[in-house]
Amino acid sequence: MIKKILATFVFLLIAVPAFADVNVITAYPYIKDIAERIGKDKIKVTSLASGNWDPHFIIPKPSLIAKARKADLLIINGGQLEIGWLPQIIRQSNNPNIQSGNKGLLDLSNYVKMMEVPTSVSRSQGDVHPNGNPHFVLDPYNVPKLSKAISEKLSIMDSANSNFYKNNNIAFTKEWMLKLKGWSNKMKPFSGTKVFEYHRLYDYFLARFHLVYDGALEPLPGIPPTAKHLEDLINIAKKDNVKFILQDVYHPKEASKFISEKTGVKVIVMPQDVNAVVEAKDIFSLFDNLVNKITG
Template sequence: MRLSKDIVIGSIVFLFCVSLFPAIKVVATYPYIADLVEKVGMEKVSVKSLSRGSWDPHTIVPKPSLIAKIRTADLLVINGAQLELGWLPALLNQANNSGVMPGKKGFLDLSNYVKLIQTPTNVSRAGGDIHPAGNPHFCLNPDFIPELARAIADKLGQLDPANNSFYRENSRSLDKAWKTQLAGWEARIAVLRGKKVIEYHRNMDYFLERFGMEVCETVEPLPGIPPTSRHISHLIEKVKHGDIILILHDVYHSKKTSAFLSQKTGIPMIVLPHDVGAVEEATDIFSLHEEIISRLCK
């Protein structure tokens, strides 16, 4: 009798400990991915992001603390499309965690589930363009978000088959809530359909294309290449008599050149968030898209 009582108490303690320590340890390269994993995995996962939303996603500083996060992970979820090319390979080499290397069960590349735009027409992209595989900022196409959530649910289900239906149900709930929001966003932004903008870096192209807006020029001559005074003079001449309504800037490049262009042309400049956490209002994937719509429609 005494023995069975000990077994019952032991079992309760064991179950309590299991509930305290989630089953799957996930590392995401960017905050928007961590948010999607949390929304799909809920209490069954613990998620860490390797970067902050206010950072330049192309150039994350590879600190030892990031290596430690990868070393103990069960699953690594990346954006892909070479957005992490400049910083993740070195971290992966040093983390020595074979389970989360590309091609392994504990690895998920979200770019495999979307259609990229601005893909190269030739193998040589001379001049140092940092979008060599096409535009990697696809998380700002709202149509892709349910697809990405589904891909995450499938992967979590592979790693944790006992909770497969839980992940799928959460993904379906997200899909439903997302489509409700999207209908509202489409109605609000309809007035901007056909409008033209200038962009500093090609962060917003998926979003703008989705809602029928057009990027006429970029302040960077090529993605990742800082503007020269000659390029800016050319831009001022080209756009000052045009019908461009806004200059779009991001949170991590210096605003100096975009502000100068705005002053010379009279075209207003606004700052848009590109990831969860880029501005304080963008606390998750929903409010990220909401904030972009709000700032564009102001």
């Protein structure tokens, strides 16, 4: 009897992987959405983080370890965005595939050019990212680069379906470039508009559409606003005719409201990831929402 049970167990261990799709875990929901568009029914995707939390400080819940355990492929944003939460999850996952240096880890930051790479780094500058601003997904021109990297990776890992992934990526990129044209047209009149941000989350989006960053509510990255700093911003807002305060969904909104009350500058709550706001259901509607928030 025991032998039979043991045999069944061994059989399951061997046989199950033959059924399974590629099990993909992503750090953030936007990566999940892109991956699903490339892999469709050939892969199974789970995102570790949810979109409405601070991407720098995702809580390393033990349930995330259980999710990471079975991953064939872990796709991360990279650029040290996950440094505060993901390394422990990977270490405790007891999953050789996704350890750094192994083939089941894909770092998307390798496939884009990062902005704001500091020439010198010190913690006196706040939570600086030595590799540059890691919020690169908000440049819509970066999205096809990321989808391409994902499609290439899937093609290698599951070579039997290589053409499937590549064709899906081509179809996605075509659709994306069409949408991109629409967004560019809508954003054109806002070229040169000056904005504040709470944290420098939207710099890639601003640079792409020629909006001008004129200050952050955080005096330094990761440091909450101080009274003195807000006074300075109020003066800048009046002098420079700042149009918007770009507020993310997860930081307290009091400081933005305070400046808005003193200056009349409009506060707009911008998503930074899929599911950050209800309207941003996927990577397309994320950018629809970003663009609509600016263009009103």
